[in-house]
Amino acid sequence: MDPFNNPDPEKYLYRYRSASLNSLDELTRHYCYAASKEQLNDINEFHFTIDDGGLRECSVEEKIEWLMSPGSLMSDVVREKERENIISTIAKKGPKAGQQLVDKLLTSILQVRSESMAEIYKAIQTVRVVCFSEKPLNPTMFGHYGSNKGIVVAYDRKLIEEHYADSLFKVKYGELPYSFPVTDFSKANDKNWLRETRKALLANKYSDWEYEAEIRILVNPEEKQLAIPPGAIKAICLAPKAEDSLQATLWDYCKNRGVDLFLARPKEFSYGLRACKSKNVEEIANSPLTPEQN
DSSP: OOTTTSOOTTTEEEEEEOSSHHHHHHHHHTEEEOBOGGGSSOTTTTOEEEEOTTGGGSOHHHHHHHHTSGGGOOOHHHHHHHHHHHHHHHHHHOHHHHHHHHHHHHHHHHHHHHHHHHHHHHHHTTOEEEEEESOSSOHHHHHHTTTTSSEEEEEEHHHHHHHHGGGEEEOEEESSOEEEETTOGGGTTOHHHHHHHHHHHHSEEEGGGGGGOEEEEEEOTTOOEEEOOTTOEEEEEEOTTOOHHHHHHHHHHHHHHTOEEEEEEEBSSSSOEEEEEOSSHHHHHHOOOOOBOO
């Protein structure tokens, strides 16, 4: 199957790269570079807000109910002690004093949660990311990632997912950043909850980026290179303005590894691109940058 003109998002992932020695090194040494947050294009990467669940505006009865629930993360002994303390304060000093005690306890707990979130925020800033797309031949991405002189590589999605299933996420796009519920720490030991929370923190982006259709793999800070399984590269497509030297280098690379090489050319009746399969290096060098019929 042609991974570019007849793409199947269930079979392929695409990676747009510039015409650089680093990009060629990735291909020859079977890895993908993992970018740090500072190297990513989106200034709002890993951005989230904190949601206290509206507890501060709840009635005193609702606050007490939450404080006495497992969600407060107080131990059974501490919860019982605080319950007796609240009851005793109300009995001795009246409802207003009891409410003040409840508010003080709630503020203390939420403050600890906020401090924990600050630590989480600090930790996730060092996570590295390997970015793929579900869309081949995207003219905008060819322009952004290599000034129309780079490449897009088609990877076997199944192979990638088999090796990195636990750290591979489909990016979700929206108008607002993820809001972390600080009142919901009771699920912190649930692996599914932890995975979904990690995804929400690290794989949410502003809707303007939706054209990228991004799939990302999250990588530990110390790992700058993500190993790619042998045989994962299925085809490569040269950008419309790829230079002769890159064309010749990739022709040799593809010929020696049995990988199909394509050239991206404008369509005649739309703003899109189509991929033309190359049979030899001369065909690549002599291929005019003119629109092809659909």
